[in-house]
Amino acid sequence: MGGQLSKVYRTEVSLEEYLAYTTEEAEKMKVQQYAERFGGDYRKGIAALARDIRDNKS
Numbered sequence: 759m760g761g762q763l764s765k766v767y768r769t770e771v772s773l774e775e776y777l778a779y780t781t782e783e784a785e786k787m788k789v790q791q792y793a794e795r796f797g798g799d800y801r802k803g804i805a806a807l808a809r810d811i812r813d814n815k816s
Contacts, residue, residue: 772808773808773811773812774804774805774808777789777804777807777808778800778804788807789803789804789807790803791803792804792806792807
């Protein structure tokens with residue numbers, strides 16, 4: 759780029775972090791549904807959803 763040295767960085771987060779901060783409406787609804795299964799506990803809901811996503815990818 760015009761003779762300038764440039765660097766590109768990328769941040770990779772865990773699936774749990776992604777689910778906690780996603781702005782995708784469908785994913786947010788899924789997180790909410792899972793949290794409701796655990797009495798509104800989002801940490802447990804996110805952990806369960808991440809586990810299910812990983813298990814279904816195999």
